[in-house]
Amino acid sequence: MSGPRALHLAAGVLATLRDHAAEAAPRECCGLLTGPVDGTAPLVIDRAVASANLAPDGATDSFELDTALHLSLQRTERAAGRRVAGLYHSHPVGEAIPSRRDRAGAYDHTLVWLIIGPDGTVRAWWPEPDGFVEARIEVVS
Numbered sequence: 594m595s596g597p598r599a600l601h602l603a604a605g606v607l608a609t610l611r612d613h614a615a616e617a618a619p620r621e622c623c624g625l626l627t628g629p630v631d632g633t634a635p636l637v638i639d640r641a642v643a644s645a646n647l648a649p650d651g652a653t654d655s656f657e658l659d660t661a662l663h664l665s666l667q668r669t670e671r672a673a674g675r676r677v678a679g680l681y682h683s684h685p686v687g688e689a690i691p692s693r694r695d696r697a698g699a700y701d702h703t704l705v706w707l708i709i710g711p712d713g714t715v716r717a718w719w720p721e722p723d724g725f726v727e728a729r730i731e732v733v734s
């Protein structure tokens with residue numbers, strides 16, 4: 594199944610992602626993105642939850658989300674009629690496009706990926722069997 598080609602991102606979340614990326618540099622930051630379940634496009638993301646980056650110390654080109662955080666967030670969001678809709682991480686160097694490592698790690702095709710570039714640019718990507726496809730971000734208040 595293909596994800597929607599546009600998503601609405603709350604302005605506060607955008608600011609949080611940029612802050613988190615700046616704090617984590619030169620390492621990658623990472624976290625999860627949640628929003629309401631409304632069954633209609635575009636997808637809405639209105640909350641970001643930071644995760645520890647569990648990639649080995651010193652790694653500056655990889656991230657690993659905290660699986661326990663992911664599971665507990667799934668439970669609490671579901672109980673509130675919401676869902677985990679995506680994940681984010683930063684690229685302290687390079688561009689806000691999926692790396693080879695990202696492409697290899699994109700196993701869950703229900704989550705949109707937001708990548709924060711070194712200059713604060715944020716781009717959205719859907720993992721699909723043939724690779725990532727970019728989605729348009731519309732920032733909403």
Ligand SMILES: [Zn+2]
Nearest residue numbers: 684691692695
């Ligand atoms: Zn990456």
